[in-house]
Amino acid sequence: MIALKRKPTAASPVDGEDMLAALDRRLSTIEADDNELRAAELALGDYSPNGSRLTEAAEALLAGTEFDPNANVVSQLDAIRKKRAVIRRALEIGYSQRERLLVERAGSIFASFFPEVAELERRRLMTVLQLQRINREREGLREKILAAGGTPYLPTDGVEFLGIGDIQDQTWECCERAISNGVVSRAEIEKARSS
Incomplete structure (x- = not known):
């Protein structure tokens, strides 16, 4: 045995x-x-x-x-x-x-690591939202140029750079996840989107 x-x-x-x-x-x-x-x-x-x-x-x-x-x-x-x-x-x-x-x-x-992660993710989201805000301003400028009779082309056309934030896209989904995980508040997101 x-x-x-x-x-x-x-x-x-x-x-x-x-x-x-x-x-x-x-x-x-x-x-x-x-x-x-x-x-x-x-x-x-x-x-x-x-x-x-x-x-x-x-x-x-x-x-x-x-x-x-x-x-x-x-x-x-x-x-x-x-x-x-x-x-x-x-x-x-x-x-x-x-x-x-x-x-x-x-x-x-x-x-x-969560405090460090939260701060970095918050900054990242705010940067994305700021870029979308700049993209909206850019589209507004394009409209002004067109209204004045100019061409609608701007030097960086062809590269989307995260869109203008007018639809529920990946950025919106990411913001919702960050809110639910306590990384950022809804008020911070709304403020960044509207500024």
Whole structure:
């Protein structure tokens, strides 16, 4: 029978990084155990309960020989398969916990940078809105030039530069996301659009 050595347990983790590192080490150990069991399972072969070894063991038991389930290949395979089933479930649970820890860590990291992110995103949005305001002024100037009898072409025609902000476009969607995430207030957006 294949017996796995009990692995020493890790010290109790102090923080999320320690928990993640400890979980990664444990998952690696469990995967190595599973690989050993898979090799043992393959070495024993795939015997069915109706196989000749089971019949041999049954005949020996009838003849008065003591039955040792650990000596029986079928029993060993059954034990290995049960251990592997437990290992598969442990890996499933472990990887689920690992994913949760990674998500928590990512959230914590983002939260630690949020003031900087919010300020940069606010400035970026205000710049976009300012450019759209300038684009509206540019279109107004084009109208004046046309009204005076000039040509409607301006030196940077052909490059859109975020439009004029008169439709619900990507800029509008970005502003709504920024408002919902607390990066900027609706009043700031309206002020920047109308200035």
